[in-house]
Amino acid sequence: MAGHSKWANIKHRKAAQDAKRAKIFTKHIREITVAARIGGPDPETNARLRLALDRAFAVNLPKDRADAAIKKGAGLEETDHYEEIRYEGYGPGGTAIMVDCMTDNRNRTVSEVRHAFTKHGGKLGTDNSVAYLFQECGVLLFAPETDSEQVLEVALEAGADDLVENEDGSTEVLTAPASYHTVREALLAAGLEPAAADITQRPDLTVPVAGDDAEKTAKLIDRLEDLDDVQSVYTNAELPEEAFAAE
Structure with a gap:
């Protein structure tokens, strides 16, 4: 959710996820399984699977459970059809x-x-x-204390579309879905780790x-x-x- 309370809202959502960790894990495992079934088990060639793994590891899903989900999706084990x-x-x-x-x-x-x-x-x-009313895009959110000028420089060089500075001091980098992983990796390489990052549906x-x-x-x-x-x-x-x- 965008606007003046962006930073407070993202902190709330993380707290809510922590309280429902078992259910959150189940949802991420399901996404990994489906992504592997549709695009194959290699995250290097399957962008949807790579994103699903990024999301899952961001909430501390154990790697062995992610690997098991990939095997199910790839047809190496029986799985439900979703x-x-x-x-x-x-x-x-x-x-x-x-x-x-x-x-x-x-x-x-x-x-x-x-x-x-x-x-x-x-x-x-x-x-x-x-x-x-929504557009699919990559969004990377940075804490209010982050150097927005450095974020802007690195992000634009890597192919980001725009940077938004919220009223609460947080900064959002916006990318096309196809550029999301490239921009994210460039920011991480520069020591700029987002507090939250995803390909999402952003309201106009x-x-x-x-x-x-x-x-x-x-x-x-x-x-x-x-x-x-x-x-x-x-x-x-x-x-x-x-x-x-x-x-």
């Missing part, structure tokens, strides 16, 4: 929310996603009802949400992320830090 589905909807106040899922039971998943929206003041929409514009709607939106996002079949949740809602504190 279907990738995206649901789109509206949060309290009309904000846009996209939910990416992997499931072996489409009916179960849509029922759970719809229930989460309804319970927390949102509404499930139709295909492409909000997707046009964010919508400030306050009061009860902010609290409901935070609870809706948290509930969606807690569903077993949900891999990622994206929103254009800009939430104040106190909305998360109220969860």
